[in-house]
Amino acid sequence: MKIVVAIKQVPARDSLLKVNASGTWIDDTDLSWEINEPDAYALEAGLQLREAASGEVVVLCAGPEHATQTIREALAKGADRAIHIETDESAADPLVLAKQMAAALEFEKPDVILTGLQSDDLGYGQTGVILAEVLGYVHATLVMSIETTGSGIRVKRELEDGWFQNVEMPLPAVLTIQSGAAKLRYATLMGIKKAKSKEIKAVPAAAGAAPLVTLERVYFPPKSKKSQIFEGSPQETAAQLVEKLRFEARVL
Amino acid sequence: MSGILVILEQPHGMSIEALAAAQQIASELGQPVFAAIVGNDAPAVAAYKVEKVHAVVHPLLAEYTSDGYRIALKQLIEQHRPSCVLFPHTYQVRDFAPALAASLGRVLVSDVVGHRAPNGSLVLVRQLFQGKLNADVRFVGDGPWFASIQAGAFRAENAVKGDAAAPIETVTPALEASQIRTKPLERFRESQRAVDLGAAERIVSVGRGIREQENIALVEDLAKAMGAELAASRPICDNGWLPMERQVGSSGQTVAPKLYVAVGISGAIQHLVGMKGAKTIVAINKDPEAPIFEVADYGIVGDLFQTVPALIEALKK
Numbered sequence: 001m002k003i004v005v006a007i008k009q010v011p012a013r014d015s016l017l018k019v020n021a022s023g024t025w026i027d028d029t030d031l032s033w034e035i036n037e038p039d040a041y042a043l044e045a046g047l048q049l050r051e052a053a054s055g056e057v058v059v060l061c062a063g064p065e066h067a068t069q070t071i072r073e074a075l076a077k078g079a080d081r082a083i084h085i086e087t088d089e090s091a092a093d094p095l096v097l098a099k100q101m102a103a104a105l106e107f108e109k110p111d112v113i114l115t116g117l118q119s120d121d122l123g124y125g126q127t128g129v130i131l132a133e134v135l136g137y138v139h140a141t142l143v144m145s146i147e148t149t150g151s152g153i154r155v156k157r158e159l160e161d162g163w164f165q166n167v168e169m170p171l172p173a174v175l176t177i178q179s180g181a182a183k184l185r186y187a188t189l190m191g192i193k194k195a196k197s198k199e200i201k202a203v204p205a206a207a208g209a210a211p212l213v214t215l216e217r218v219y220f221p222p223k224s225k226k227s228q229i230f231e232g233s234p235q236e237t238a239a240q241l242v243e244k245l246r247f248e249a250r251v252l
Numbered sequence: 253m254s255g256i257l258v259i260l261e262q263p264h265g266m267s268i269e270a271l272a273a274a275q276q277i278a279s280e281l282g283q284p285v286f287a288a289i290v291g292n293d294a295p296a297v298a299a300y301k302v303e304k305v306h307a308v309v310h311p312l313l314a315e316y317t318s319d320g321y322r323i324a325l326k327q328l329i330e331q332h333r334p335s336c337v338l339f340p341h342t343y344q345v346r347d348f349a350p351a352l353a354a355s356l357g358r359v360l361v362s363d364v365v366g367h368r369a370p371n372g373s374l375v376l377v378r379q380l381f382q383g384k385l386n387a388d389v390r391f392v393g394d395g396p397w398f399a400s401i402q403a404g405a406f407r408a409e410n411a412v413k414g415d416a417a418a419p420i421e422t423v424t425p426a427l428e429a430s431q432i433r434t435k436p437l438e439r440f441r442e443s444q445r446a447v448d449l450g451a452a453e454r455i456v457s458v459g460r461g462i463r464e465q466e467n468i469a470l471v472e473d474l475a476k477a478m479g480a481e482l483a484a485s486r487p488i489c490d491n492g493w494l495p496m497e498r499q500v501g502s503s504g505q506t507v508a509p510k511l512y513v514a515v516g517i518s519g520a521i522q523h524l525v526g527m528k529g530a531k532t533i534v535a536i537n538k539d540p541e542a543p544i545f546e547v548a549d550y551g552i553v554g555d556l557f558q559t560v561p562a563l564i565e566a567l568k569k
Contacts, residue, residue: 011381013460014539016539016541017381017384017385017541019385026381026385093359094350094359095353095354095358095359098354120381120382121380121381122380123362123363123378123379123380123381123382124350124360124362124363125346125350125362125363126346126350126359126360126362129318129346129347129348129350129351129354130350130351130354132351133322133350133351133354133355134354138318138319138433138434139318139351140318140347140434141343141346141347142343142346142347154437158343158503159343159344159439160342160343160344160502160503162441162442162496163439163440163441164439164440164441164442165436165437165438165439165440166436166437166438167434167435167436167437168434168435168437169433169434169435170433179486179487179490180486180487180489180490180491210392211392212357212358212359212391212392212393213359213361213389213390213391213392214389214390214392215387215388215389216375216387216388216389216390217387217388218380218385218386218387218388219385219386219387219388220384220385220386220541221379221383221385221386221543221546223545223546227535227545227546227548227549227550227551228549228550228551229540229545229550229551229552229553230550230551230552231553233562234554234555234558234559234561234562235562235565235566237552237554237559237562238552238559238562238563238565238566239566239569241534241550241552241563241566242563242566242567242569244550245511245532245534245550249511249531249532249549249550251454251510251511251531251532252454252478252479252511252567
């Protein structure tokens with residue numbers, strides 16, 4: 001089974017973000033980067049699927065040069081090889097991105113493409129679904145687990161309000177993986193060593209797909225509610241808060 | 253090409269919020285509103301002030317599939333050519349609407365929390381970086397423009413009812429069983445919920461800021477001191493540090509207690525939609541820019557490992 005896992009590199013979760021000078025995206029100098037957390041779960045699902053069904057895990061990542069660090073980490077965790085779509089466009093709309101990914105996969109003919117349910121930066125939550133549409137593959141979102149059947153796969157999907165549903169489908173398919181469905185593995189020392197010699201094929205981003213939505217302005221959200229922020233030592237702020245909760249809000 | 257088409261999932265909840273959004277945006281753009289719903293709930297939708305309700309009915313749409321919905325709704329949109337198509341941002345919409353928009357060569361602007369309509373054009377507001385930043389998003393090129401509306405962004409009670417029921421037009425899409433590639437099986441629940449957070453008067457909720465499972469006990473002590481139920485954001489339950497039944501947010505429980513104390517929770521939209529109905533909200537977080545402070549009545553910017561013990565002490569006095 002050929003398994004492609006599409007991953008994205010995003011600013012580290014604790015980053016203090018700044019808006020760039022033109023006010024259209026973040027200022028991405030001096031940031032540290034990491035794998036988009038939902039994609040880490042997709043990678044884990046891909047590695048587990050390979051362990052169950054044998055085959056190969058190919059990492060697919062669109063991003064600038066520093067994305068290679070995240071790609072290496074995925075290889076160190078056990079992916080077999082990688083395709084790096086080289087692009088500096090960090091806020092591309094998901095249709096542009098999906099078309100670039102489809103072009104990069106032209107000769108790969110994967111059986112399964114996995115990706116996280118959404119990115120922590122743009123958060124459209126659409127790239128996997130659109131990639132399926134562009135490739136003509138069947139898809140399922142919010143997948144918790146994957147089993148192979150005789151003719152295809154059966155996946156467990158998360159629905160709203162604590163409900164789940166099993167869905168059967170043929171291959172090839174695109175699945176977006178729900179976070180938290182499995183425990184993430186760490187890279188071993190041996191894995192890190194091996195990753196150095198694994199192939200990362202760099203391909204240029206396919207041209208021609210014009211963006212259909214633009215980020216006109218990026219800004220910190222205006223405070224909608226007037227909150228009282230307490231200042232001082234932990235003891236002082238705690239005392240002020242308890243006082244307010246008892247005598248102003250009257251909720252204690 | 254004209255009119256706003258709102259595609260509802262049910263005649264209540266987030267779907268009616270999306271309908272309210274459609275009415276509001278349509279009036280600002282000077283356009284009529286049309287509604288569509290798959291299945292038999294069109295009469296309930298027709299009570300609202302819309303030009304018409306399209307009831308999309310076909311035996312193959314009885315059970316949801318992405319293929320069935322995409323094919324059926326694409327036909328509806330191609331036939332009526334609306335300038336704008338709106339959806340509630342539900343799990344089901346997230347499953348088919350991006351493919352539907354892409355099949356028409358368009359991009360869905362997902363998770364919309366606000367809008368402006370300067371000079372007859374449309375600017376949508378959505379969140380980036382888990383709610384840390386907002387973005388004004390504009391469509392490039394011709395419609396139909398697609399967008400999905402996040403829970404709580406528009407108020408269902410602002411949806412305007414009509415003087416008389418709107419006409420219902422039943423449409424039967426051309427759909428073959430062979431076009432539906434997935435086979436959905438039974439829906440099921442894993443376990444009954446033992447904890448009903450919805451009934452709790454006070455909730456103390458813990459997030460990623462707690463760092464380690466063993467630190468949860470600290471927040472549990474705070475909950476005890478406040479006479480509160482203990483709850484958590486999704487990552488805590490994903491890690492197995494607390495059971496899933498204690499999760500608050502779009503994939504967990506929706507709560508509206510008198511007091512909600514968010515400890516080490518940054519306040520991603522998925523969490524906020526589950527708790528922003530609380531009467532009094534307290535946020536304790538080390539990041540002053542954390543979106544949780546936008547909904548908080550009271551806040552302490554600081555290290556929870558110092559603040560929480562101090563709070564427990566202060567509550568004893």
